[in-house]
Amino acid sequence: MGNYIVELENISKSFPGVKALDQVSFTLKSGEVLGLLGENGAGKSTLMKILSGVYIKDGGSMEIFGKKVDFLTPVTAQKMGIAIINQELNLCDHLTVAQNIFLGRELITNGILSDKHMNAEAHKILEKFQIDINPETVVGDLPVSKKQLVEIAKALSTDAKILIMDEPTSALTSKEINNLFAIIKRLKAQGCGIVYISHRLEELQYIVDRVMILRDGKYITTMDFKATTLSEIISYMVGREITEKFPRVEEKVGEEIFEVRNLNAGRMVRNISFSLYKGEILGIAGLMGAGRTETTRAIFGADPKESGQIFIDGEEVRIRRPMDAIKAGLVLVPEDRAKNGLCTKLSVKENITLPNLDIIASKLGLVNRKKEEKITETSIKNFDIKLANAEVLADSLSGGNQQKVIVSKWLARNSKVIMFDEPTRGIDVASKVEIYQIMNDLKSKGIGVLFVSSELPEILGISDRILVMADGKITKELDVKDATQDLILEYATKFDKKLDSRQEAIEA
Ligand SMILES: Nc1ncnc2c1ncn2[C@@H]1O[C@H](COP(=O)(O)OP(=O)(O)OP(=O)(O)O)[C@@H](O)[C@H]1O
Numbered sequence: 001m002g003n004y005i006v007e008l009e010n011i012s013k014s015f016p017g018v019k020a021l022d023q024v025s026f027t028l029k030s031g032e033v034l035g036l037l038g039e040n041g042a043g044k045s046t047l048m049k050i051l052s053g054v055y056i057k058d059g060g061s062m063e064i065f066g067k068k069v070d071f072l073t074p075v076t077a078q079k080m081g082i083a084i085i086n087q088e089l090n091l092c093d094h095l096t097v098a099q100n101i102f103l104g105r106e107l108i109t110n111g112i113l114s115d116k117h118m119n120a121e122a123h124k125i126l127e128k129f130q131i132d133i134n135p136e137t138v139v140g141d142l143p144v145s146k147k148q149l150v151e152i153a154k155a156l157s158t159d160a161k162i163l164i165m166d167e168p169t170s171a172l173t174s175k176e177i178n179n180l181f182a183i184i185k186r187l188k189a190q191g192c193g194i195v196y197i198s199h200r201l202e203e204l205q206y207i208v209d210r211v212m213i214l215r216d217g218k219y220i221t222t223m224d225f226k227a228t229t230l231s232e233i234i235s236y237m238v239g240r241e242i243t244e245k246f247p248r249v250e251e252k253v254g255e256e257i258f259e260v261r262n263l264n265a266g267r268m269v270r271n272i273s274f275s276l277y278k279g280e281i282l283g284i285a286g287l288m289g290a291g292r293t294e295t296t297r298a299i300f301g302a303d304p305k306e307s308g309q310i311f312i313d314g315e316e317v318r319i320r321r322p323m324d325a326i327k328a329g330l331v332l333v334p335e336d337r338a339k340n341g342l343c344t345k346l347s348v349k350e351n352i353t354l355p356n357l358d359i360i361a362s363k364l365g366l367v368n369r370k371k372e373e374k375i376t377e378t379s380i381k382n383f384d385i386k387l388a389n390a391e392v393l394a395d396s397l398s399g400g401n402q403q404k405v406i407v408s409k410w411l412a413r414n415s416k417v418i419m420f421d422e423p424t425r426g427i428d429v430a431s432k433v434e435i436y437q438i439m440n441d442l443k444s445k446g447i448g449v450l451f452v453s454s455e456l457p458e459i460l461g462i463s464d465r466i467l468v469m470a471d472g473k474i475t476k477e478l479d480v481k482d483a484t485q486d487l488i489l490e491y492a493t494k495f496d497k498k499l500d501s502r503q504e505a506i507e508a
């Protein structure tokens with residue numbers, strides 16, 4: 001088969017209760033970008049973890065650079081030139097950026113670990129790829145988007161010939177994505193073979209040569225990207241056509257249920273005031289770093305407020321910590337699921353019931369097993385969460401299914417206002433529609449829905465009213481009927497006028 005650098009044949013892999021891969025074959029050429037696509041739980045990450053030595057295959061054969069390989073470990077895979085950018089960021093929060101980049105292959109000077117040496121080398125790597133992060137920063141202090149860049153720098157630092165990117169852009173800003181695409185083009189020209197996994201299908205057109213589709217652990221097809229269309233790709237992924245991407249429901253707008261008045265909290269939350277009414281979804285648009293996450297966190301009591309008032313149903317509520325908010329009926333579905341949203345070492349059931357113990361436990365603190373089962377079962381069913389059973393550890397779920405667990409646990413209780421921060425990040429097309437439908441349901445039930453998203457099509461498709469933020473302030477309020485992508489971008493870049501169009505930036 002000539003120029004293939006990877007040939008996997010009939011790869012199978014099972015986990016207790018799940019057949020993650022069922023005789024899947026896969027090829028990669030040098031100098032190409034292969035888009036590996038499929039719904040949440042289709043087996044994409046598992047296949048790539050086998051190629052990078054993280055998992056051991058149950059069956060099938062692998063040829064890498066024309067050599068038969070029976071057994072790979074992360075170290076031998078790295079030695080063969082395979083690097084992976086993990087979907088669930090795999091960084092040590094207590095170490096610095098440089099220490100993370102060189103984890104497992106630390107630089108040693110005169111027999112001792114040399115932070116100085118590693119900082120200098122990390123600085124070079126970051127500079128080469130135009131990633132603006134100080135190598136001495138402790139990773140735990142970085143926001144998600146920067147963490148993702150560290151993960152990328154770590155993979156790039158190994159001079160890989162086979163580079164696997166599992167959802168690399170899910171938390172990046174538009175500018176950072178442009179930079180990543182430029183890097184991809186450069187690596188491609190140097191003959192690197194790249195596997196690109198993403199649920200942001202609109203990205204594919206800028207970089208991908210071929211696409212390969214998995215569904216339910218099975219190989220479906222491989223196509224030249226130019227010879228296909230997005231709707232064809234989606235129907236192969238889902239196994240059916242998706243007619244309505246943004247299922248909007250019209251509700252009559254009722255009384256005010258939630259108000260934030262003059263909220264200040266640090267540099268990124270300046271004088272924020274808005275109201276939320278029954279029967280509407282309020283979208284918050286803006287670029288990454290505009291202060292949207294900080295605003296939701298300050299409202300929720302996860303970060304301290306300097307000043308400001310919050311009203312639910314016309315009554316002022318004092319929120320000093322998240323528990324105050326939850327008790328008042330206000331919850332937050334956060335952005336960084338690994339850090340704030342999920343206890344990965346607990347079971348799915350425990351994750352769903354943990355924030356709801358007050359509902360399912362008696363006054364004496366005894367958990368009512370029946371209620372616990374019921375809440376868990378309903379959540380799994382409502383969100384179609386793919387798992388063997390509710391007792392499995394949360395980190396055994398595919399990335400998208402983890403996200404569904406986080407959203408579902410907050411919906412299990414009767415909240416009055418729900419704030420979603422990037423709820424569809426890393427979620428496949430069909431499940432996105434499920435999440436929109438859930439938001440619509442909440443809206444119809446009179447629950448206030450606040451919806452932070454960086455994806456303009458979904459902001460425009462689902463919200464009824466839109467707040468645009470830039471640099472910690474609300475720069476515009478728009479009725480969805482008057483809103484367009486251009487208009488939102490204009491107000492989102494009030495302080496950053498020179499935003500190149502993506503294509504221009506990549507070509508440059
Ligand atoms: N370590 C594990 N233990 C148990 N089950 C697992 C493990 N890793 C993956 N699985 C299961 O294997 C199946 C495939 O998961 P995988 O992570 O490969 O999906 P994916 O295509 O990457 O999905 P996503 O788009 O959501 O990231 C899922 O049902 C998942 O729950």
Ligand SMILES: [Mg+2]
Binds near residue numbers: 044045087398
């Ligand atoms: Mg995955």
